[in-house]
Amino acid sequence: MQALEFMQSEVLVTTHRDGDDLLSAGLGLDGLKGMPVAFADAAHPDAQTLRRRAIQMSWKGIADLGPLGGYGTVYGAAPDVPGREYQAFATIPSARAPHRVLVQVPDDFDHAHRCLVVTASSGSRGIYGAIALAGAWGLPRGCAVTYTDKGTGSGYFDFSDDSGAALNGERAKRGTAMLEFEPRETKGEGIAFKHAHSGDNPEADWGRHVLQAVQFGLAMLDRAFPGEAPFTPRNTKIIATGLSNGGGAVLQAAGFDDGGMLAGVVALEPNVHTPQHGRAAFDYMTEAAMWLPCALMDQRYASTPFARDANGAQHAAWTARCARLHAQGWLKSSTVEEKAVEAHTHLRSTGWTDRVMATAASSTALDLWRVIDVAYASAYLRRDANDMPCGFRYAAMVNGRPGVADEATRASWWADAAGIPPGNGIGLFGGVDESADPTWRGIAGLRQLWTGDDADARALHASVRTLAAQLPSKELPLWVVHGADDGLLPTVFTSEPYVAWLRAEGRQPLYWKVPYAQHFDAFLALPGFGNNHLPLLPYGYAALDRLWAHLFEGQPWPADVPTPQGTARGAGLLQASMLGAIGSVLVHL
Template sequence: MHHDNFRRLGNAAFAAAAALLAVACGGGDSSDGNTNPNIKPANIGTVTIQAYDGATDDLLTAGLGKDGLASATAPVPASPNSPTAAELRRYAIYTNYRAIVDTTAGGGFGSLYGPNVDAQGNVTTGQGKIAGVEYLAFSDDGSGQENVTMLVQIPNTFNQSKPCMITATSSGSRGVYGAIAVGEWGLKRGCAVAYTDKGTGAAPHDLDTDTVPLIDGTRTTRSAAGTNAQFAARPGILSLADFTAQVPHRLAFKHAHSQRNPEKDWGKFTLQAIEFGIWAINDRFGTVASNGVRQRTLAKSKIVVIASSVSNGGGAAVAAAEQDTDGLIDGVAVAEPNLNLPPNASILVKRGSKPVNASGRLLYDYITTANLLQLCASQATALVNAPAFATNQFYISRCQTLVDNKLISGTTVSDQAASALDQLHLAGWEPESDALHPSLSLFDTAASIAVTYANSYARASVTDRLCGYSFAATLADFKPAAIAPSVLASMFATGNGVPPTSTVQLINDRDLQHGPFMNGQSVSASNNRADANFDGAKCLRDLLTGTDSQAQALQSGVSQIQRSGNLHGKPALIVHGRSDGLLPVNHTSRPYLGFNRQQEGAASKLSYIEVENAQHFDAFIGAVSGYSNRYVPLHLYLIRALDAVYDNLTTGKALPPSQVVRTIPRGGATNTTTAPTLLPVNVPPISASPDAANQIAASTGSVDVPD
């Protein structure tokens, strides 16, 4: 819906007329004025409310300010083994903000975006601290097992005459502050921000000590936590105690091991966060009836709500908009969303009028493909100047195993790696993603995601060790070890919910040569070759088409997370980097544009903005040598997308049409972290009238993206 002045006037006039009619008929308010009580949603448990003064502590930077977020010195707890909830919150905001954006001055932080850049894009001399209150609670289905974290931030600048709210569902598998950098846009505009961890989270259940995280990140024993645990693993065939006795030092993570396939409910959880936000806004600003009951003064119809976030959080925002039957969401603005289309969507994606090699595949399909091929492809001669390129014997061995299994061809390493890279192209990766394969291989990205999602979709227990994988801390010998107490105590703040994270690694439990061993260094049992666990990668891939009980369970889970494509005519902008090597545009945003047109036809108000020289991990731009030379921040375009959707909803300004934005890399010496400073000319605005050569055409079932 459009919240324009005419609409507001109409609502006000209708309300006034209704009130007069009620008086004339002798009805109307009860004697105590308690006509519309602000009732807390039934799924929301105990609520904790905390105010922040905007000086010593605040909503956006936890008191660190712009300079503190940019500092390489983390705000570690004073007593690392027993951090306080306040220390964990500060540390979590610091870590998660820096995980989403590039916080280097050369990359635009502090000049083009960041806490000190106001809502109009003006650079201020302040630190960007924002005073306000936080409402924190679990959403649960009554079992005590769901316990999805909900958080609402309401800045002191919230404007009751122009109320607004955005969502910032966590990215990746992170905790509730996982999209704090997205929430920044709303806080600066005086909007409330509704966050949720969407049933994932960074802090694990440590099976050695049987300790679990609480909602604020502090830890206690599973028995003491009871139903207040943010996550406590459930047993499979073995009890947790028996499993730990046989397989010590393992950790369970909520996304992988909750046995609930939380992704199927990411849209629902985002909608619940909005409902919690509406309640919190009225708890703070609603009038109080004469009997002391707080009223719902600011109804949803008065609040502009934009669903937003990035990556998995962006996918959750889209899912919420599709599932919104109560008119909670007015518009959508997301970046690099994880979008899974039904296999039978049959969307034709073209680039430069030529059909792409593959498109619209499910994440589990393409991530298990990457998990097989990417390590070998990273050794291609064409990539020797790519960021993080290094000759790796494990990856070279993977090449030979792929040849032996007839997945690639070639007799030399160079030929084999080139063949693997070609196979990635045939599987839908664009050539612009090529330079990312070495760094994504280094971080074991495809393996960690494939294992996490396989467990989640199959609803596997941590004790099942699906395909022979587990999660554990390792030492210099690459073998599982007890996690250090100080590391475990802060994982709510430092973790990302998937390995590798905070010394926790992916473990190959089927390495017969070493015993349980770090995945990337391990030996496949089938060939006794140190090929970074090809056996495990193939097992994960086979679950997609297999017929055994685990494969069928996974396939059932995959069927529950697919998008409908129907945004119900909501104004929406998706921005995505053409170079994205994790969630390739051919499998996500490009086909979704066509799928949406297929479902909504002329009623669609979705525009897709594809940004050249942008990729999935802005944080790597200032952290990994070579990224700053090549890539521009996609986050800046999410800010612009939010601006555009907000303007459309509040003033009626037209959304920009679908287009490719031609950015200019910073350049400079190859593979350094000291590229020339990012300037406005490097990141041109989204055009209201793009040139014909930049226009993306979408029709029912078809998308054509210019070269």
């Protein structure tokens, strides 16, 4: 087996057969759609049940498994795939915190078409965070799939009992086992987590995490099939795919891949930064947190899901945001309606489109902008949990106030959490006041980190500069798939400038800007929201199918593939015809 100097732990090997499997942990598609897997002992769940629930929650967080969404009938499937898992902690040079790596090797590994799919978790999710994309596509084909949490994950550290998540997901005290994350400080309060508090700015190294996951995957194939070793990029096709932050990670990896390990890349809705062309995510997300609440008061959004409260009235705090922007001298009008028009016009001038703002009403109503900005600011400034910017902090939430988590809540974090709090009994505190616009103070402080020129602002900009995408090789097949209505990572700031830059530099990426698709397939199950949109996952599967045909069936890599023109789902069931030209070939059974 290949020597791996970056390994930080022993490899944990588990088998998954006979009522358990790699893709759905034995739940099948119906079980994935069902109620959360129950813990026999909520305070001390065993590793097998934690894994089963982590896989289920990862599926629910990424795919539209709702009754109207068509998963398993129009596209996608979750067949039984028995096999083995190999997982460990690894670290990149100079990093303090480890990243998780995990390889799933199916019993029906296709030895005639040696394939390793490499992926990185979306958002800040845990190790199974891309299973609905990479696992669902690769495992039924007989590919092994290697995952990394890319230095993020859900292994929260709780200062109240000095515990974190061990390799198998169970809680363990600092000093008794290697943990997914241990804070630098030995004393503290509240909750710390790797993405925000490792001191490593992991985003700058997401591509390196992906390439290490490739090396780990090849080495574990050597272990799984010693008679066929060594597995190398010359005899095993390595396909990189990911979505959102995972999409950005595989594009980073393509730029870092000087050794030519990757055979092809398919990136969905990537968080990719192309300096001098696009905008940094921290820039447009802090802008969104500040301006969108007022802009969405515009009457054009009166019937947009999430843009009004449950009674159809304007959000009081959003009306107050218009008044705040007026008090700052940034809006000149007197009425709320006129202020909203001004705010909308401002965002149009900085690149936001009407459809993207409409979709972004969901992220605004759910407070995602502020939540994301807080965590990223802490990561960029390399702050500890008790020294976060703008007075923010994370703590267990008890009756709406900071407190101490009970054992059951703490035990569920690794399986249930989506990566960045709040949620699952953890709250975001600080940066608020008791005014009509309570989040303004923290949001204004976060925006100042981008627009200001003090030491913190300069340090944050220095960190963001390290995120710049690098050019992949000219020969690498590369496909970017992005929803035209993405309201979290708008194409105008991310994929479009990246693709334009690649083409200007002599590369030939394929690009689908998919009409009616937005960022969160899982949101399509929310009442009213899915009517206006389509899922993005089927288009990612179709791009991966085309890449497979090129790598293993000799089909030429196309110079261009027109984007399939689908239609919005409407209030009924998703139909194959709604997905355009790909709809007739998408069910993977």
